[in-house]
Amino acid sequence: SSPVRVRFRPSALRSSCWSFTLFLVTFSRHLSTAVATNGTESVDIYIGAGCFWHVQLVLNKAEEKVLGRDGSSVTGITGYAGGKDNGGSVCYDNYGKKGHTEVVFMRAPRDKLPSIAQAAWSGLFNDGERQDLANKGSPYRAAIGFRGGKFGSPELAKVFDDVAGGQASLEAGSGNEEDTLKQRRLLVYDMDTFPFHQAELYHQFHDYQGGWRNQLQGDGRLHDVDCPNELVAMLKSPVVIALISGIGFCCLVCAASFGWKYFQQKFRRNGQTPLP
Structure with a gap:
């Protein structure tokens, strides 16, 4: 009897691969759905x-x-x-x-x-x-x-x-x-x-x-x-900047007021009429 020959067909292999891939995709979808359903x-x-x-x-x-x-x-x-x-x-x-x-x-x-x-x-x-x-x-x-x-x-x-x-x-x-x-x-x-x-x-x-x-x-x-670390971040925050600006403005006003009173007193000691 003549030997049996098995012929390799690339198209058949490709078809099998696609079928297996489709199975894996479908199975993974069902598996993920089951996981989600189970919570x-x-x-x-x-x-x-x-x-x-x-x-x-x-x-x-x-x-x-x-x-x-x-x-x-x-x-x-x-x-x-x-x-x-x-x-x-x-x-x-x-x-x-x-x-x-x-x-x-x-x-x-x-x-x-x-x-x-x-x-x-x-x-x-x-x-x-x-x-x-x-x-x-x-x-x-x-x-x-x-x-x-x-x-x-x-x-x-x-x-x-x-x-x-x-x-x-x-x-x-x-x-x-x-x-x-x-x-x-x-x-x-x-x-x-x-x-x-x-x-x-x-x-x-x-x-x-x-x-x-x-x-x-x-x-x-x-x-x-x-x-930045906590101290630097705090110093750069809008709230702290506003607070520091406010304190600086108050200090400037106080310094200006003190300076004005100082010059008025100096004028009085010199017998001059102080500025209004």
Whole structure:
């Protein structure tokens, strides 16, 4: 009998490869859907509502209560986001000029996000307005951020819309907005377009669990940033500049008044009529 010959057909191999690739793509989609459905998928978000010291306190406590986290697993850290200028270092002395607002980043399981959102809403807002009324201006506007933003991830936007309960409107953020105070607005940013920038170490865990700062820094969850130190940053802040300018002006006025009285007394001692 004649030997059997097996002929190699490249077209058949290509067809098999395409079929296998299609299977892998379909399987991975089903797998990711199953993970999301089971709630084990982690979601990255950031939230801003005034000074980020207090926002971090509220979110860290929510992580403890809702997620059972501590210093070894907590994720909420302070930073800046929402600005159009994301080049170079974003620091305390320039984040406002770059259009950013103060926020706190955290990572949470998708199925726990409604509980985290509820804790944030009740701890940071009253009747649709942020509780922090002392800090005003664009760097303190109310905001949330996640990948896709309001229109790219409508299911995440709905979580925050539900906890707001109609007390505030969720609006897609375009960057560099003015303050939202007394407007009952919550800006929603796409994290891919408006990324999170970690704040300086001295801004981390300022109002709660200060020891966690060293713990997160030790295991790489916090890092040094290329920014001025705390003293330099404070001296360059608008509030301190205004305060120093005010003190300088008062000193100048006092010096001028003292000098004027001195010359008047000198004229009197010399028997001259003092100037009016």
